[in-house]
Amino acid sequence: MSSPAARRACRAAGVMAGSIRQKYPARLPCAAFPAVPTMLLVDFTALPTDIVAAVRATAPLEVAGVVTGIICVWLAARSNIWNFPVAIVSCGLYLVIFLRNRLYSDAGLQLAFIALAVYGWWAWLRRQAAAPEATPGPHPEAPAPTTLPITRTSGRLWAALLSAGLVYALGAGYLFTRYTDAALPYYDSATTAVSLVAQYQLSRRKLENWALWIGVDVVYVGIYWHRGLALTSLLYAVYLGLAAYGGWEWLRESKTQKIGR
Template identity: 50%
Template structure:
């Protein structure tokens, strides 16, 4: 009996590894560059933006094949925001200096909440009614949340990582369901990186606040 249980466990592990090791070479390159760009962002490295542009370009193809059309559009937005963020982090601060980590303004929270709700309802309805999209409303919600989080990241708002945590928690099961196993694993890693990014940026925001206080 114990022997059969062991064989069953080994078989289950084998099936899990086979699934997890799946995916096309294109998806794996997108996964690796995606992980690299988030890690660089958590470290406040300007190089996160060019790496993200490459990764998002690859994911347009990956998501299109998986019928996740909202996420295809999202990658195009990420590419545009990548160029914007690249400039903003370098010259978007006071007197064209580099940006520092700051807290999200109240009006930004209001805009984020309203925008996410409106986009999810409207685009989810469109996808459900006029396309063969899979999981249209969940797809739309994660897209809207990612749009909001990416905007806050380009402005170096600390709370962008909190939005990414919420989005990543939803993406992991969705991508696994769509059999994008390497990408599902990537978003699980993103979840850990988002927590790490929040801790690092929180410390940076405290340093920036202390510096401003001393300067004043």
């Protein structure tokens, strides 16, 4: 039988020591759980009921944000330039949603996403405007690509992006911890940093952006479920699948061109 202190530690992590030891008497000691964030411990038996209740309680504004968000990622995975204006609309909706819920860090992230979407839209349009017309005649020249080519992130760019992301994650996490009542400040700051790096890579059509989106979306599913935004958590689960598809689609497309850096 476990001690009262051990039972309290298990309860703090959302796991009952008695039931865990009854199921796994020798393999899963309670000491393994105190460091596990509660947002990662989900009662999967209650998921269907929770999801239905969340959908029924969802405001129209959040539904619009979810729908436009899915459309945006799908268009990005298809290398469609319209992903940028749709992203601006979706981020604007979530800016209002997060402000109403006093999620100021996430609201600030939406402003950054809007700025990066505007930049990405401009970069793709500039490439399109620079494409020459096909030369008339029996042997016309092939027009240049109308979008940025898919390239890989160079080592120098990786170093710059990761350094900036690390500085932001640690600095913002510290400030949120010390001066605000933010929930999960270091998780929020780290996911914000990774999201900004991935969004910049997406704007420049760097192949590795999808790997970053996959990793950060896994964490976002847990964070938003923990905060009670069940439908948004479900949206990020969809994002996870779309990011995997986007990575596969871009990798397939990149094989038809000469990848540079």
